[in-house]
Each structure stands twice: as structure tokens, then as C-alpha cells.
Amino acid sequence: MEIIQTIIGLGASVMMPIIFFIVSLVFGVRISQAFKAAMYVGIGFVGVSMVITLLLDNLGPASQAMIERVGLNLVVVDTGWPTASTIGWGSAIMPIVVIGFLLINIILLALNLTKTVNIDIFNYWLFLLVGAVIYASSKNFWISIIITYVLFILALIAADKTAPYMQKEFDLKGISFPHLTCLAWVPFGIAINWIVDKIPGVNKIDLNPETISKRFGIIGEPISLGMILGLGIGLLAGYSVPNILTLAINVAAAMLLLPKMINILVEGLIIVRDAAEVKLKKWFPDREFYIGMDTALLIGEPSVLASGLILIPIAILLAFILPGNKVLPFVDLASLMFLLAMVTPFVKRNMFRMILSGTVILICIFYVGTAIGPEYTEAALMSKIEKPEGIQYMTNIVGTATTWIGWLAIKVGDLLQSVFS
Known part of the structure; x- marks a missing residue:
């Protein structure tokens, strides 16, 4: 456990290259190629982390400024996924659970x-948190x-079932996503897609980057969408x-930049995936x-x-108008895009349906977080995390505990x- 905790403490950008280098050698990749694959994965994670940090560092204060302008004063405060991951890794159940996960995965693989x-050992915290x-x-x-x-x-079973859809939509052959938080919301996306398909007129609305770019030219390209959304959030803040x-x-x-950083990471993945496939x-x-x-690859x-950026003001509005809600969205507002990552293929990248799905997902999260x-908060205290001054209860809105499964x-x-008992 000390070895595992030390590796995890290095972060994904160091832990994943180590894992990929070892896995590459197991599958017979030459040392030079194994090193290249590991470095690409590591550099990709560094790049992804830098861009996400850039996004969160800018969106976080803007989200908080919006909350202050609205004047929300709710007693269950979203303290974010960094605190949530610390609760998971700091729990008393952690050593037995982590060892059990490794053994369970091996046994299930052996039994087909x-x-x-x-x-994705770094994200074991999603399970540990629950x-x-x-x-x-x-x-x-x-x-x-x-x-x-x-x-x-x-999560392993659901990852298997959803993998073909993810691989086709995101062009990630041989990859699956046993990410329980994101998997939990896939049924919501499927249900919303089915309902919208049954509504005449509404079912014709198709907003995806390609159609927007085709209709509006440069205004519909990702950099322009980012610029427009950034301007809108800044004005609301x-x-x-x-x-x-x-x-x-x-x-x-x-x-x-984010897609370019992910492409670097995927280059390393392809080397390992191809070698693993042959062996x-x-x-x-x-x-x-x-x-x-x-x-994060998605x-x-x-x-x-x-769609994740558009959900930020929607989340603040919902917190204000939902009867009985006690959750104050805060730190995780800048991470709402993760809620939609695995929903995307099931709504055909239609942003209108993604935003509808995200709205319903947020309503569920607010009521679960309230409950x-x-x-x-007790789990946080048991993991030796001090409750911030002035906060009655803690939660996080992009985590497994506040999903319907949690x-x-x-x-x-x-x-x-x-x-x-």
C-alpha cells in the first residue's frame, strides 16, 4: 500500500507513464518504443492537466462571482472534486478496497x-468516496x-457495454471508460434522447459543432464558440x-488546445494498444x-x-429556483463538462440534447447532494478533513456520491x- 500510495501521490502525469511503460514491456514492445509511448502518455496528461487548470482557474472565480451576484445562501456547499478525492483516499476502507479492486479486475478478466x-487507478477515488x-x-x-x-x-460491466459507442464517436479504438460518475448519467442521456425523438418539431433541432460551423462559418468554430461563451460568462459574472x-x-x-493535448496522449495509447492487441x-x-x-480523454x-460551459449559469439558476434544494454549486462548477462526457454518443453530439440532459442531471445532483x-460531511471528518469555517455541510457536484447510483x-x-444490527 505504501508503494501504491507513493505512485498515486505523484499524480496521473507521472503514474500513468510508469504503468504504460510496464504494460508495454509485458506486451513485448521494444524498450525504446515503450519509453516513447510512456512519455507521450505522460506529456499528454501534463498538457491536458495544464489546459484544464487554465480553464478551471479562469472559470472558477467567474462562477463564484455569479453566485455572489445572485446572492445564493445555501447550507450544503460544493467543495469540489479535489476535496472529494482526498475523502476517498483518506478513508479507513482504502487499503482493503484498492487491493480488492486489483484482484477483482484480474479475476473477472480470467473468467471472461x-x-x-x-x-485508471488514480480515479479509484470515485468508488472510495461512495x-x-x-x-x-x-x-x-x-x-x-x-x-x-x-x-x-x-462499472467494469458498464464500461464494456458503452465502449463500442465511445470508440466509434471519439475514434478511440480499444479504449473503455470505467468512470462511475460519468457512467451513471448515460441512462439520462439515453432517456432524454428518446423523449426528444418523440416530440415533433423539437426532434428536428440539431446543434453540433459541424452544423453550427457550416451555418455560421468562423463564428461556429470551436475557438469562436469558446470566445462567445467566455464573453457571456464574464458578463454574467x-x-x-x-x-x-x-x-x-x-x-x-x-x-x-485541449483536443491537441489529448491527441498527444492518444499517440502513446495507440502504441500500447496495437502491441496489446497483437499479443x-x-x-x-x-x-x-x-x-x-x-x-479526461473525452x-x-x-x-x-x-455544453459544459453553458451549464454553469444553468446550474446557478437551478440552485436558486429548485424547491427544497440546499446545495450551493461552487468549486465544481468549472468541471460540469465531465457530466456530459459519456452522454455525448447517445445524443449524437447534439448540444441541444446534451444541455437538456445536463439540466436534468443537475436537478438530480442537487437533490441527492441535499439528501x-x-x-x-461526516465522511470528510472521518478522513481528517476539516470543515471550512462558515459551512454547515459539504458535498461535491461532479462526483460519484451525488449520482443516483451513489x-x-x-x-x-x-x-x-x-x-x-
Whole structure:
């Protein structure tokens, strides 16, 4: 566990190249090529991280300024995914759960019950977070661990099922995404798409980057969309003209640079994927395998980024008007595009349907976050995280605990505890 924690502490940009270098050698890639693949993956993650940080650092203050202008004063505060990941990795269940995940993945692969080799160890926190909240709520160590194992298995199965759609839409052959937070919202996208298809007139609305670019020319290109959205967010935040222009340029830069950084990362992935495909077909002629990766690979898609930006003011409006909502969206407002990452193929990159899906998703998140605020805060305290001054309860809006799956898992944990107590 000390070795695992040390590697995880290095961050994805260092951890993933190490993993990819080892995996490359296992599949017979020459040392020089294995090094190249590992470095491309590492450099890609550094680039993606830099662009995302640029985006978050600019959108975060703008989102907070919008909240201050609206005057929202709600008692369950979104403290963001960095705090959420610390809760997961700091939980008492972490050592047993992490070792269990590695063994479960190996066993399921050996039994041909999954195709996904989940090397996205950094995002194990998504499962650990739910387990930590279940433990805080039920006070039962083993119930929280068992339910967390079940969620991990379900994520592998769902990753297998969604992989063909992701691979086709994003041109990522051999890749799957066992990312529970994003997987949880796929049914919402499918349902919204089905409903819109049944509404005459509305079902003809088609907003995707290509159609927008074709109709509006340069105005419809990703850099122009980023510029326009940045200007709009800056105006809503009440920024001065220089600050509005700075925000607009930075958002446009992210729209242009993020896909390029992801392409570098994918170059490294292709080297490993191709070598793995050859070896695995030789070792297992009738089997197909996927490499499980982070959904950060998906958010470079312009429709995902643009829709995520549009959701920021929508989230603030919903927090204000939803009856019974106690969640104040805050730190994670700048990360809303992740909620739409895996929804995209199921709505055919139609931004109109993506925004509708995102709105329904946010409504669900606000009510789940309101319901589990006390348990989430207790989990944070149990992980030695101090509650910020002036905050009654904590939550995060882009995390697994505030998905419908997270809520259901917490309730199942409470039910099992009442049965066995």
C-alpha cells in the first residue's frame, strides 16, 4: 500500500507513464518504443492537466462571482472534486478496497466476465468516496467495502457495454471508460434522447459543432464558440471589460488546445494498444480486451466543452429556483463538462440534447447532494478533513456520491446495517 500510495501521490502525469511503460514491456514492445509511448502518455496528461487548470482557474472565480451576484445562501456547499478525492483516499476502507479492486479486475478478466483492464487507478477515488460516505452513514466497515466492490464490478460491466459507442464517436479504438460518475448519467442521456425523438418539431433541432460551423462559418468554430461563451460568462459574472476579454481568450484557448493535448496522449495509447492487441489475440484468440482510461480523454470534444460551459449559469439558476434544494454549486462548477462526457454518443453530439440532459442531471445532483449532505460531511471528518469555517455541510457536484447510483448505494448500506444490527 505504501508503494501504491507513493505512485498515486505523484499524480496521473507521472503514474500513468510508469504503468504504460510496464504494460508495454509485458506486451513485448521494444524498450525504446515503450519509453516513447510512456512519455507521450505522460506529456499528454501534463498538457491536458495544464489546459484544464487554465480553464478551471479562469472559470472558477467567474462562477463564484455569479453566485455572489445572485446572492445564493445555501447550507450544503460544493467543495469540489479535489476535496472529494482526498475523502476517498483518506478513508479507513482504502487499503482493503484498492487491493480488492486489483484482484477483482484480474479475476473477472480470467473468467471472461469483463473485457476492461482498468489501469485508471488514480480515479479509484470515485468508488472510495461512495464507500467512505456509506461507512459514515452505516458505521459498518464491511458493508461499505462490499458495496464498493459491487460498484466497481458494475462499472467494469458498464464500461464494456458503452465502449463500442465511445470508440466509434471519439475514434478511440480499444479504449473503455470505467468512470462511475460519468457512467451513471448515460441512462439520462439515453432517456432524454428518446423523449426528444418523440416530440415533433423539437426532434428536428440539431446543434453540433459541424452544423453550427457550416451555418455560421468562423463564428461556429470551436475557438469562436469558446470566445462567445467566455464573453457571456464574464458578463454574467459582472466582470470589467479587460477581465471579460481575458476570460474569453482563455476559454477559446482551452477549446483549441485541449483536443491537441489529448491527441498527444492518444499517440502513446495507440502504441500500447496495437502491441496489446497483437499479443492478446495470440494468447487469447477468441477474446477482446479494452484499456480502461480516464474520461479526461473525452472532454476535448468541442460539443462537450461548449455544453459544459453553458451549464454553469444553468446550474446557478437551478440552485436558486429548485424547491427544497440546499446545495450551493461552487468549486465544481468549472468541471460540469465531465457530466456530459459519456452522454455525448447517445445524443449524437447534439448540444441541444446534451444541455437538456445536463439540466436534468443537475436537478438530480442537487437533490441527492441535499439528501446526503450530513453523511458526506461526516465522511470528510472521518478522513481528517476539516470543515471550512462558515459551512454547515459539504458535498461535491461532479462526483460519484451525488449520482443516483451513489444515493442508492448509501441507502442500501443503511438498509443492510438495519437488517444485520
